[in-house]
Amino acid sequence: MTTTASRPGVFAYEPGEFWDEMFVSAGEVRPYYASLAQALSTLSHAEVERRQRAADLSFQARGITFAVNQGPEGVEKIMPFDLVPRIITAEEWRKIERGLEQRVRALNLFLDDIYHDGAILRQNVVPPELVLGSRGYCREVRGIEVPLGVYTHIVGSDLVRDESGEFYVLEDNLRTPSGVSYVVENRRVLKRVWSHIFHGYDVRPVEGYAQDLLDVLRAVAPQEAEDEPNVVLLTPGVYNSAYFEHAFLAKGMGIQMVEGSDLFVDDGMVFMRTTRGPQRVHVIYRRVDDDFLDPLAFRNDSMLGIPGLLASYRMGRVTLANAPGAGVADDKAIYAYVPSFITYYLGEEPILPTIRTYLPSEPDELQFILEHIGELVVKSVNESGGYGMLVGPHSTRAEQDKFRELVRANPRGYIAQPTLALSRHPCWVDDHFEGRHVDLRPFVLFGREVKVTPGGLTRVAMRPGSLVVNSSQGGGGKDTWVLADAST
Amino acid sequence: MALLCRVAENMFWLNRYVERAIAIIRVVDVTAHLELDSGDPDAQGVDFWIPLLGPSLETGPTNGSADAPAPLPHDVRYYLAFDPDNPSSLVSCVRHARSAAREVRDSISSEMWEQVNTSFLMLGEPDRVRDLEEDLHAFYRRVRDSLLLIQGLADATVAHDEAWQFLSLGKYLERADNVSRLLRQHCHLLTSGAVASSGDDTVRWLAVLRSAGSAEAYSRYYSLRVEPTRVLEFLLLNPLFPQSVRYSLGAAWEALKSISGATMAGSGPPVRSLGMLRARLEHTSVDEVVEFGLEEFLASVQDDIAHVSERLTRAFFRYAPQPGRDRSIARAAQIMAAQQQ
Numbered sequence: 157m158t159t160t161a162s163r164p165g166v167f168a169y170e171p172g173e174f175w176d177e178m179f180v181s182a183g184e185v186r187p188y189y190a191s192l193a194q195a196l197s198t199l200s201h202a203e204v205e206r207r208q209r210a211a212d213l214s215f216q217a218r219g220i221t222f223a224v225n226q227g228p229e230g231v232e233k234i235m236p237f238d239l240v241p242r243i244i245t246a247e248e249w250r251k252i253e254r255g256l257e258q259r260v261r262a263l264n265l266f267l268d269d270i271y272h273d274g275a276i277l278r279q280n281v282v283p284p285e286l287v288l289g290s291r292g293y294c295r296e297v298r299g300i301e302v303p304l305g306v307y308t309h310i311v312g313s314d315l316v317r318d319e320s321g322e323f324y325v326l327e328d329n330l331r332t333p334s335g336v337s338y339v340v341e342n343r344r345v346l347k348r349v350w351s352h353i354f355h356g357y358d359v360r361p362v363e364g365y366a367q368d369l370l371d372v373l374r375a376v377a378p379q380e381a382e383d384e385p386n387v388v389l390l391t392p393g394v395y396n397s398a399y400f401e402h403a404f405l406a407k408g409m410g411i412q413m414v415e416g417s418d419l420f421v422d423d424g425m426v427f428m429r430t431t432r433g434p435q436r437v438h439v440i441y442r443r444v445d446d447d448f449l450d451p452l453a454f455r456n457d458s459m460l461g462i463p464g465l466l467a468s469y470r471m472g473r474v475t476l477a478n479a480p481g482a483g484v485a486d487d488k489a490i491y492a493y494v495p496s497f498i499t500y501y502l503g504e505e506p507i508l509p510t511i512r513t514y515l516p517s518e519p520d521e522l523q524f525i526l527e528h529i530g531e532l533v534v535k536s537v538n539e540s541g542g543y544g545m546l547v548g549p550h551s552t553r554a555e556q557d558k559f560r561e562l563v564r565a566n567p568r569g570y571i572a573q574p575t576l577a578l579s580r581h582p583c584w585v586d587d588h589f590e591g592r593h594v595d596l597r598p599f600v601l602f603g604r605e606v607k608v609t610p611g612g613l614t615r616v617a618m619r620p621g622s623l624v625v626n627s628s629q630g631g632g633g634k635d636t637w638v639l640a641d642a643s644t
Numbered sequence: 645m646a647l648l649c650r651v652a653e654n655m656f657w658l659n660r661y662v663e664r665a666i667a668i669i670r671v672v673d674v675t676a677h678l679e680l681d682s683g684d685p686d687a688q689g690v691d692f693w694i695p696l697l698g699p700s701l702e703t704g705p706t707n708g709s710a711d712a713p714a715p716l717p718h719d720v721r722y723y724l725a726f727d728p729d730n731p732s733s734l735v736s737c738v739r740h741a742r743s744a745a746r747e748v749r750d751s752i753s754s755e756m757w758e759q760v761n762t763s764f765l766m767l768g769e770p771d772r773v774r775d776l777e778e779d780l781h782a783f784y785r786r787v788r789d790s791l792l793l794i795q796g797l798a799d800a801t802v803a804h805d806e807a808w809q810f811l812s813l814g815k816y817l818e819r820a821d822n823v824s825r826l827l828r829q830h831c832h833l834l835t836s837g838a839v840a841s842s843g844d845d846t847v848r849w850l851a852v853l854r855s856a857g858s859a860e861a862y863s864r865y866y867s868l869r870v871e872p873t874r875v876l877e878f879l880l881l882n883p884l885f886p887q888s889v890r891y892s893l894g895a896a897w898e899a900l901k902s903i904s905g906a907t908m909a910g911s912g913p914p915v916r917s918l919g920m921l922r923a924r925l926e927h928t929s930v931d932e933v934v935e936f937g938l939e940e941f942l943a944s945v946q947d948d949i950a951h952v953s954e955r956l957t958r959a960f961f962r963y964a965p966q967p968g969r970d971r972s973i974a975r976a977a978q979i980m981a982a983q984q985q
Contacts, residue, residue, distance in 0.1 A: 218754070219746070219761045394746050403749035413750040418648050430646035431806065431903070431960050 169589040175321045175579040176591060177242055188243055188639065191356040196240070201587045204239065208584065210349040211237050220341050222627060223397045236632030237342060238583045239350060242594065242614040243357075246641045249610065252315065252323060255508030256598060257606040258498060259325065260311050263485045264602065265501040267307040271298050271481060281500050282493040286517070289568065290490065291538050292331075292483030294446060296453050300470055302479050303376040304603065309441075309477040310369065311600040312336070312613075315508070317579035324576075325508050326595065328494070330486040331478060332443050335613040335627075336365055336599045337401035340408075342635040343611070358640040360610035365599065366408025372603030373409075373439050376475045381438040388414045388428065390442040392460050402443050416444070421464030426474045439475045440465075446480045488537040488571045489515055512574060516567035525563060525572045529556045532572040533623075534563065547623055549575050578623055581634065583616060593617045595625050596636065610638040647806045651751050653961035654744040655807050658752075658760075659798065659814035661741035666791050667822040667855075668734045671696060672725050673784045674854045679717060681847055693720040696829065726767075735767045738791075753801035756794060763790040809899045813956075816896035820889045821949045823856050823879055828942040849875050856887045876938070877930040889945065890925040897922045903960075914955035921948040 171179040178189045185193045212234065215221070221232035244252075269276050270287055277284040287293060312333025314326040339362050347354065370387065377385030391402040393415050406413035418428050419437060427434035447455045453466035468474045484490065492513040495506045514532070516522040525532060529548055536544035546559045563570045580591035598612035614634040615625035625631040675693060697720065715723075725734040745752060745760040766787055795815065802808050830852050849870045853859040862870070862878050865885070882888040886895075897918055904915050925945075933941050 216765065217762055218758050219749075389750075394743070399746070400749075403746075406750035407754070412648060412651075414648065415650065418650055428646075429649045431649060431652050432646050435646045 169582055170591070172580065172591055173319070174577050174591065174593075175317050175319050177317075177579055177581040177594065178240075179582070188245055192241070192243070192353060195353045195355070204584055207349045208239055211239065211345050214345050214348060215341075218341075220337070220400055222400065223395060235338060235627050236616075236618055236630075237345065238592075238616055238632055238634045239346070240582055240584060240589075241346065241353070241635040241637050242581055242596075243637045243639065244596075246639050248323070249638045251507060252598060253608045255323075255325075255506070256311075256313060256600050256608050258502065258504060258507050259313070259328070259494065260308060260600050260602055260606055262494065262498040262501050263311075263328065263330065264305065264307050266497045267479070267482060267485055268302075268305050269501075270484070271300065276497070276500060281496055282490065286487075286489055286493075286568075287484060290484045290487045292446075292481070292485070292487050294481030294484070296466055297470070297479065297481040301472070303378065303475055306376060306602050307479040307482045308485075309372050309376065309479075309602055311602065312597050313600065315596045315598065316576055319577045321579070323508060323596075325494075325510050326576075327488065327491060328486045329597075331445065331483045333597075333599070334398040334401055334443075335597055335615075336609070337404040338633050339599065339609065339611050339613050339636070340365060341404070342613075342633055346635045357637065359637040360640050362609055362611040365609050366405055368601050368607055368609070369405065369441075370409040370411070372601045372607075373411075373441055373475075373477055375603040376477065377438045378472055378475055380473070385438040386436060387439040387441065388412045388419075388437050390414055390416065390419070390440050390444050392416075392444050392448070396443070398443065405441075411441075416448075416460045416462050419462045419465075421462060421468050424468050424471050424473050426462065426465065426468050437474060439477065441477050446483060449476070449480060488513075488535055489517070489568065492571070511576065514572040516563045516570055516572070521572075522563070522567060526560055529560055529572070531575060533575050534559050534570055534572045537569055537571060545624075547575060550621075550623070575623070578617075581614070581616070583618075583632075583634075590620065592620070593623050593625065594634070611636050612638075647810075649961050651748050651807060652810045653957070654747040655751070655810035656814040656956070656961075658741050658744035658748065659795070659811040660818040661737045661744065662760075662791050662794050663815045663818040664732070664822065665734050665737040665741065666788055667819075667826075668724060668732075668737065669784050669788045669791070670857055671826065671855045672721060672734070673781060673788075674851050676721070676780065677854075678847065678851045693717050696720065696724060734787075738764050738767055741794075748807075751807055753797065755801045756797040759790065759794045759797050763787065763794065766790060806903055809903045813896050813899040813903070816892040816899065817949060817952065819887065820892035820896065821946060823887060823889050823892070824942050824945045824949070826852060826855055827876065827879060828939065828946070831938045831942065845872070846870050853879070858885065858887045861885050861887075873930055873934065876933070880933065881925060881928070881930060883926075890922075893918070893922040893925055900956075912959075914952055914959050917948065917955055918952045921945070921952065 169179060170182055177186075178193070179185055215234040215237060219232075221234050223232055266276065270293075274284070276282060277287060308330045310333060312329040312335060314329070315323050316326045317323055343362055373387045374385055377387070387409070388411055389402055389406045389409075391399060391413055393399070396402070402413055412428065414428055414437075419426055419440075420429065420434075421427075422434070426437040426440070428437055442449065444460050448460040450461045450463060450465040450467075451457070451459075452463045454461070465474070465476075466480070469476055469480070485494075491510065492515060495510055498504055498506045514521040514525050516525055525534070529546070530551070532548045534546040534548070539545075546555060548556070551559075559570075563572075578593040578595065581594045582589035583592045594614050594616050596612050596614055599609045601607045601609070614636045615627070616632040616634055617623055617625045618630055618632045627633075675696060679693070693715075723730055723733065727733045728735055728739075730736060742760050742764040745757055749757050798808070798811050802811070830848065846869070849872055850859060853862050853870070853875060856879055858879060862875065865878060865882070866874055868874070878885065878888065880889050883890060883894070885891055900915055900918055904912075
C-alpha cells in the first residue's frame, strides 16, 4: 500500500499481455493519452468518486436506461459508465472510416444482387444454399427496387483490436443496430461532470448524428412524397430494451415516434391515426424486426406490426429503413465471405480485415471445430446480444460437450472463430485503474453518400477477464473520442 | 404536426395523474395537521382519516374484513400515500404518470420528462420513505413541489399546441373531480343540523380549504371568518380562483374547444357534455345548490365528469378497441430480446 500510495494511481497500472489502448508499457502512456493521464494523476480518489456519482445520477435522472427483463415487470437499469474516455487518433480513424465505407457499399451491392438476378450466386462466389437458406433471407422482397439502391441505411459494425493493435471487423449489424444514443449521451454526460479533461484535445463532435440520420431518411422517401416526406420512427414500445434510444432519436430528428397500432394501411398507403384523422406516412425508420413488421406477410401473431405494410412497401409507396431482408448479410456464416464480396463488386482489397471463421457446414472445418472447441469462440449465426455463444477458454467441459452436440446437429446454425485477445483499456475500479476488454461500435449512415459518425460506442466487459461486452450481459460503456487532424 | 391518438391519450392521463398525486399529498398532509389539532392523536385520530378512504374502504387497509381492527392513522396514511398495491395511492399515481410520460417521451420536453422521472425516483425507495415518518411534512412538501414543477415545465417548455391542450384538459378535469370529491367527503358537516359553525367545524372547514390549497385565497376574497356556505361557494363556484370547480371546468372547456376546433367531426359528444356541465356551474348559486341537496349535486357533477372522460376516450383516443394488446407486446418483446443487435 505504501509503495502505491507514493505514486499517482494512474501510473500504478499493469497493462498485461494485451494491446492496451492507453499504455505502451507499465508507466508509459501513448503520446495522445499524455494530457489525459496528466489530468487523471492530479485527481484524488474522492474527486473521481464524486464525478462517477454525478454521472450515474445524471443517467438515472434522465432515464437513460435499458430494460433487462422485458415485459411489464421489467427492471430498468443504467448502463455502467466508465469515466476514462477512449481515444482514437485521426489516422486510425481514417482507416476505419474508409474500411467501413468500402464494406457497407459492398454489402449493399450484395443485397441488391441476391434480391435481383443473383449473379454472385450463379458464379458461386458464395454458396447459394448458404444465402438462400439463411434465416435472414426474405423471399418476399425479391425484385423490389429500393430507393438509391440502399438496403442498410444504418449500420453498426463491431470492431475489435488484437494484440498487435490491428482493428478487425467482428460482425456487422444490418437490421436494427442500437447504441447510438449512448454515443451522444456518454459525451454529454462526460462534458457535464468532467469538462476540463477535454482540455488540450480537439475531439470531433457526435451531436450531429440525429440530423444526419434525418437527411438519410428523407433522401430515400418515395418519389410521390416530393419535398415533404412524413418520416416516422416505429418502436416496439416501452417494454423494448432500446426504448430510450427510440425516443431519443425521434426527438433529435423532430419526427413522430409510433407504435404498430398507430399505423394502418389503406389503398396501398400507410397512414397514422391522429386526432385529426388519418395522415400519410412515407418513410418508416423501423426499430422492429422483420418478423414482426407485417402479420400478413411474416409472423401472424405479431401485434407490433401493421397488416398490409409489406404490400405497400412492395408497391414503393413507403420506404422501410433498414430494408427488410438486409439481415441475410449479417448472418455470421455469410460474414466469412464479405471480403470476397468486396473484391467481387468493387475490385478492391478489403481495408479492414475480418476474423478467420470456421463453418461447420464444411466437413474439414467441422472436424477442426470439434477438436479445438476449447480454444475457439462458437456463436449461433442468428443470435446477437451475447446470447447463444461459447467462449472456449472460459468454458467448462460440460458446456463444450453441449456445444459439440449443437454444432453437429445443426452445422448451418453455428460458426467458430479463434478466441481473440481483445484489447484492453484502463477503467476506474474502486480506487485504481484496472484493464478491461473493450470493443468499438461505430455507426455508418448510408443515403446519398456513406457517412461514419466520428465516434462510436466503446463497450467494456466490466467483469475482470470477461470478453463479453454486451449490455445485456452486464457490459458498460465509455465515451469515445475521435481526434481531429490538428491535435495529432 | 398532427397528433397521434395514443399520444393525445397519454398526455391527458399524464397530467391527470400528476394532478391527482398533488391532491393526495394536500389531503394527507392537511389531515395529519388536523389530527394533531384534535389534541388526542391516539384516541380519535383515525376519525379524521376514515372519510378519506371513501369508497375504497371496502378494499382498503383492512382488506374489507369486518372483524379486522379499525386501521390506525398510520395505516391509512400509508395506504393513501405509499401503498404500491393501492392503484390510486400517491406512489401509484406518480408511477402511472411516469409510464404515460415514457410513452410520449418524444412529444414532451426533456426538462419535463426529467422532472417526472425525478419525482418518481423520489418516491421510489419505500424504506427511505418509512424512515421519513419523523419529517413527513417536509417530505410531502418536496414531493408536492416536484410535481408542481412538472406542471410548470409543461406550461413553460412545451409548445401550446394540440398535444399541450390535452395536458391542460387532463389537469383541469382532474382538478374539478378532486375538489368536488373533497367537498363531498365533508358535506355531512354542512348538512348535519346547524349551519352555524362551532369551533371544531371551523377548524375542519379550514382544513378543507387547505386541502384544496385555497385557505389564503379564501381569506383574501371574503376577509371574514370561515363560514361553511362561503367555503362551499368559493371552492365550487368562484369564477377566478384556479382551484374552484367552476374555474377548472371553464379551463378544461377552453382546452377542449381549441382541440375540437381543429379536429374530427366525432368530437361533438364530449364538447356537448362538458359544455353543459360548465354552464350548470356557471349559472347556479350556492343557495340553489344547498336547496337541491349538496350531496346529490356533487354526485351529479362527478358523474358528469366521468361521462366527459368516457366520451373523450371514444372521440379522440380509440376509434376501435384493441383487446389484449399489452400482453402481446410484452410477449413479442421477449422474443425480440434474443434478436437485439
